[in-house]
Amino acid sequence: MNGVFRDTVTLTIDGRRIRAKAGQFVLQAARDAGISIPTLCDHPALEPAGACRVCVVEVTHPDWGGWHGLMTSCLYPVSDGIEVFTNSHTVREARRRVLSLLAARSPGATLIQEMASEYDANTRWLVVEAEGDNCILCGLCTRVCASYATTAIGTSGRGADKQVGPFAGKPPDDCVGCGACAMVCPTGVIEAERTAADYRIWERVFPTSVCVIDTAQCIGCGACEEACPFHVARVVRKADGTLLAHIPAEHCRGCGACVAPCPTGAIRQETLPWEVVAPRFASVEAGMAADKGTTAGVVACQRSTRADPGAFDGHRALEVPCVGRVSVPLLLYGLTQGLDGVLVLGRHQSTCRLDGAEDPAVAVVTQAREVARMVGIHPDRIRFDDPPPGRNGPGETFRNFAAMLGTLEPDILSAGPPSTAVPASEGLDGTLEILDTFYDTPRASVDFSVWCGQEGIPVAGDRKAALNIDRLPLWDVLTRSATRPTRLVAVIRAALEVLPELGVPVDGVTWLLANQGARSAGTICCTLCPEERRRIEAAGVKAFLVDDLIRERGARLPRLPCPDRVACDGHDQRQVDLLDALGLEPVDVGRDPLPDRFALSSGERTFADARLVKAEAAGAHVLLTTTPRALVRWGMMTRQGTWRTSRVVPVSGVQLAAMALSGTSPSAWAVEAGMLWETSSREATR
Amino acid sequence: MHPDISAVDAVLARYPAHEASLVMILQDLQDTLRHLPPEALERVAERLALPVSDVFSVATFYKVFTREPVGRTVVQVCKGTACHVRGAQLIEEALSRELGVAPGETTEDRAFTLRTVNCVGACAMAPVVVAGDTYHAEVAPAKVARLVKQWRRPSETAKQAPGRRPSARRARFPSPKALLDRSRELASRRADLRGEIRVCGGPGCLAAGSTKVLEAIREAGDRLHVSLGLSLEACADTSVSRRVSLTGCQGLCQRGPLVHLDPGDIVYEAVKPSDAEAIVQALVDGRVAEGLAGDRRGRAGHPFYQGQVLKALATCGRVDPEDLDDYLAAGGFRALAHALSALSPGAVLDRVAASGLRGRGGAGFPTGRKWRSAVSAARRSGFPPYLLCNGDEGDPGAFMDRAIMEGSPFQVLEGMLIGAYALGAREGWIYVRHEYPLAVTRLEHAIETCRAAGLLGDRILGTELCFDIRISRGGGAFVCGESTALMRSIEGKVGEPRAKYVRSVERGLYDKPTVLNNVETWALVPEIVLEGPEPFTALGTEGSKGTKAFSLSGSVRRTGLVEVPMGTSLRQLIFDIGGGPPPGRRFKAVQTGGPSGGCLPESELHLPIDFEALERAGSMMGSGGMIVMDDRTCMVDVARYFISFLATESCGKCAPCRLGLPQLSALLKQVQEGKATEAHLEAIEDVCGGLAESSLCGLGKSAPNPVLSTLRYFREEYIAHLEGRCPAGICKELIRYEIDDNCTGCLLCVAPCPADAITGERDQIHLIDDNLCTRCGICESVCNYGAVKVVTGGQR
Secondary structure (H helix, E strand, O other): OOOOOOOEEEEEEOOEEEEEEOOOEHHHHHHHOOOOOOOOOOOOOOOOOOOOOOOEEEEEOHHHOOOOEEEEOOOOEOOOOOEEEOOOHHHHHHHHHHHHHHHHHOOOOHHHHHHHHHOOOOOOOOOOOOOOOOOOOOOHHHHHHHHHOOOOEEEEOOHHHOEEEEHHHOOOOOOOOOOHHHHHOOOOOOOEEEOOOEEEEOOEEEEOOOEEEOOOOOOOOOHHHHHOOOOOOEEEEOOOOOEEEEOOOOOOOOOOOOOOOOOOOOEEEOOOOHHHHHHHHHOOOOOOOOOOOOOEEEEEEHHHHHHOOOOOOOOEEEEEOOHHHOOHHHHHHHHHOOOOEEEEEOOOOHHHHOOOOOOHHHHHHHHHHHHHHHOOOOHHHEEEEOOOOOOOHHHHHHHHHHHHHHOOOOOOOOOOOOOOOOOOOOOHHHHHHHHHHHHHOOOOOOOOHHHHHHHOOOEOOOOOEEEEOOOHHHHHHHHOOOOOOOOHHHHHHHHHHHHHHOOOOOOOEEOOOHHHOOOOOOOEEEEOOHHHHHHHHHOOOOEEEHHHHHHHHHHHOOOOOOOOEEEEOOOOHHHHHHHHHHOOEEEEOOOOOOOOOOOOOHHHHHHHHHHHHHHHHOOOOEEEEOOHHHHHHHHHHOOOOOOOOOOOEEEEHHHHHHHHHHOOOHHHHHHHOOOOOOOOOOOOOO | OOOOHHHHHHHHOOOOOOHHHHHHHHHHHHHHHOOOOHHHHHHHHHHHOOOHHHHHHHHHHOOOOOOOOOOOEEEEEEOOHHHHHOOHHHHHHHHHHHHOOOOOOEOOOOOEEEEEEOOOOOHHHOOOEEEOOEEEOOOOHHHHHHHHHHHHOOOOOOOOOOOOOOOOOOOOOOOHHHHHHHHHHHHHHHHOOOEEEEEEOOHHHHHOOHHHHHHHHHHHHHHOOOOEEOOOOHHHOOOOOEEEEEEOOOOOHHHOOOEEEEOOOEEEOOOOHHHHHHHHHHHHHOOOOOOOEOOOOOHHHOOOOOOOOOOOOOOOOOOOOOOHHHHHHOOOOHHHHHHHHHOOHHHHHHHHHHHOOEOOOOOOOEHHHHHHHHHHHHHHHOOOOEEEEEEOOOOOOOOHHHHHHHHOHHHHHHHHHHHHHHHOOOEEEEEEOOOOHHHHHHHHHHHHHHHHOOOOEOOHHHOOOOEEEEEEEOOOOHHHHOHHHHHHHHOOOOOOOOOOOOOOOOOOHHHOOEEEEEHHHHHHHHHHHHHOOHHHHOOEOOOOEOEEEEEEEEOOOOOEEEEEEOOOEHHHHHHHHOOOOOOOOOEEEEEEOHHHOEEEEHHHOOOEOOHHHHHHOOOOOOOOEEEEEEOOOOHHHHHHHHHHHHHHHOOOOOHHHHHHHHHHHHHHHHHHOOOOOHHHHHHHHHHHHHHHHHOOOHHHHHOHHHHHHHHHHOHHHHHHHHOOOOOOOOOHHHEEEEEOOOOOOOOOOOOOOOOOOEEOOOOOOOEEOOOOOOOOOHHHHHOOOOOEEEEEOOOO
């Protein structure tokens, strides 16, 4: 109901001049200005209804000849020159009268009783229901069900006999158990019960798949806590000081939004674990015809499949309770199994979106699209869409998607996908496994130029020296939020700064692929990763490890007035030498126990935690890592968050060199980058 | 029970598979299956691709739908205002006793369902009971038993509503000139007739049996060898020089069945079938039949018709509503032809604006201004406006629109066509309430006829104008007379209004620009466009121009349908035209504006009929219902009547109306029962205040008017109730029935008393046992000696 935002208008609310956008309603304009107006039937996620009449305000205008009107502010549009009074005597009287009526009808509704006493409402002369019905017919439940779910409930009757309920008073077939109605009800009339195994509402029982954390795999990074739309998943401190995520089963809504963000794949949604979901998506059941023009996959929830049955026939549909469950490896895996594209249909179990949040699946799809583009897959093969309202919405969106797939220009998938087995993990390891398939094939067509442009990283020209970044941009995109604030792109920038000072005139980055063969002799190629160096040399190109260059020539770089402490593995001479070369003081905290993969065992994590404790005790604020993969893993473990207590930040050798260049001590860098965080005051819950 | 799904599918096949068809599909299903079982609703939801809970909302919102099967005969007691003041409550109770069920219930043998209905539009013949399709007029409590016996007998239901004639085959008019030529031809043919007999088929006369009178006249014509053509077409044969037809309402409903004759402009009143021969013979002889004419001077001299100026009712009662030729002969569609051939759309707009025409539905919004806003809105949005005709006429006590729709449907269509031309509209709807099936039939017939004649559809009269009209039927909801609720109902949704901060001319039906006008407003448009605004502005007051139609009913000698110039005083209308209260009764109040209006006492009778004057006095013009109340009407009872009416009609969306009306009803009940104090009156005023200031729509906002106006003008009556007296003798808790010494001991009242409360010996004064008496009123209505009195005051 919003008009065109052509202009701002000026109005007065309670004597204050307010500027508001044309097309806004007075209620919103007041809220934006910090003036609160009481409401009963208003909700930020829903179109206003004007049913409760509590939000009335007195409105006048100089041109109205002294006439004042009482308008419901939720629906009254702002306009130039109007004077609004939100708490005048007339307004209070009007609210008093309405609340008296509501209080007489629903004496047991606490919210009403509170508001009633605030406005001196009284029911002395009114008929008070002995066993009142606490439903105040605000309509929030029916409106949210119609806007966000399946219109499973509605009103019946009219006038004083009007009531809310399902068709013919029977348990509604269309209900998908999202619980939005129970969430928005202001008087708690709608009974919804959450047991360990199911969710019961409107006399229907919905088995729920709770999310369970494999604590052995959990590294306490907190990605799940950030992802959970219902604030159920939490990181807590155990008695022994370790941090672990915890999802209380009795509160978990089973949306699965926490599964994808977990970098180690430690979270499992009961009934929809990775080993069930991936093959289901790859299966040839459900009407998939061979040799079709285009075969598309769709991940959708019950609301879409119920609303439009048959919409996805002939293609591959994965029905999940909530599409928040979708993950990057799932989407990419689908493409390797013969799908020309995968569509994720939103707007369903939208209780997670009632506070205006975005569908959790959007972030997953955005990530998948980015990495897909980088490895040569057209990003539009993966899409997220909210279907338009109406029963035919899901089908219409899907058909448009399938049609669009037919128009895409050829890409790496056009000649048939590389076949892969199901990756072992749904976490980062799984994603990287699939991406490696694209990266290492003879047809590989990786392109990081868009990423370079976005990050401001120059691509090497025809000069003789370049920094090979291998898969680092992929990792950067995938771990962008998992490893705050240490990002791989920062490492690349540092290398570009440092290498010329070390005598290697790199002017930008490059990326070599298996199918590119040997380059012309004379090109100097640097790399940050020992593993990668071996691979490049095997392809016949001369490569230098950046850390080696620092060890050899680091002494050229400026030194800090006072040597700063850096934690490292004191028994690895190469690490000690690097630090010596930069004039930093090594602190031995033992060997790096973390493996090459991202998932790890509890023993491995314990050792890692011990290392951090030692470093902190020794006054070292940074921890040296030897490979980009190690940097990312430590970054996840020391990720900045309110629950963090560790004051140690992982760093790579080249970043230390860059700090030397700029004359920043590593400790100061740690502080400047905002990495000092507060001690968590939360105690362990187990 | 498992309904036959094929029956459901058959109904579905009649309508486009679109949400807008929902209400009408459900109505047909209710007629076919006699109720709406869940399986049928699920099927409808499936086929219309609607959520089943939305279908359920609609199926439970409108009063006409039931979840249990209704009986073979549905007995409806009209609870309109006129019927209420003439004792409908007692009739309802009597029927309930006789049938053994409460209102809303069905008898065990499924023979009868008893229901109340909020006005069937036959107010002049109040109180009315409709059994099946048959209207029973002026029912008294004592007659109820006999009526029920009659219904129990195998059907001899008189066919009251005339059967529908098939549309005459006709050619399209290729141009406005062709229409004007034909119009002149037909007018002259009509003028050449040697005689015309017009039998009134208006709501009241139909209820009084006028179709039988028509049959009798035709038979009399046969017997007397007088050729009476039924249509102008039939009279093209020069041997047929006289005509008989059934017209719409001729106005004087109290004295129906009416028969109007030309030459002579004679009105015969209270005509029985046995009078038919006398009428035909008198016509042939060129004289007036003895004892039948209301006034030998014809209508011009008749006190009922003096002072009236018929504009909206110009062709009502003068033409056969199913005969386009008749309408053309009377000058119909000349305005449209003139507009299309000689005026620009802007010029038409100018005429309407200059006339000062204000909406006749009640609000009185200037029509010209509304139309101009719609033109701007349409231009801004890029969508042509929809034109809607509000035929919901939910005000109990109003039947003007019913009469116009049934009596001159072509005039309404012509008004809408001219509006379509001026506004650039292409589609229109006429929303007719469910309680007016004959109006639907007549309008459908008129629309079909117009389509065949090239007056609706594409290239109307061969011009660029393309416009078509559909009918949308209401489902039994007074709130659907409110413009935004009406639009939702057309869309197939529940009739819940929305806040009007954005006007319907900007966003109305389907969120597009929409012009909604009342039936009477549309009917006034043709003359304004043809003759120019001057004849219209010449009548009326400064702020209210032209004429207004009223349904005059209640306690007047001459109830009926009238149209008077604005500015006519209430006194003139009620006493001169209406004849004042019947003998033995004293004028007490006049109620206008329906449930949104108020009651004005004798001291206000000098007021002119004018929008502002009536509003200042605490009432309002309203749609035209005017009910006269006498000393046997209790004003507290009237206030509660209106509030209860509104409580059953409230849509329930907003709290003040949904919750406030039942509270008001309870408070007024306390007053009626003598249990109230001054504090109750203050509480009443407080709740009224809340309704007026906070309600979402006009229904709630104006609901306090009847209460506040009666408190203003009749406060002493309220005080009397606080003191335990009901001066009008209506409120049961405060009255007693007593037999005085006029009693002749005839024993007539003893048997009919349902409570066996009367003891009586022949020739002895009978005695009513006050403890047993249920105040049903039957004894009073059977007594021939006026010996039964209602007294009030003192202990019960």
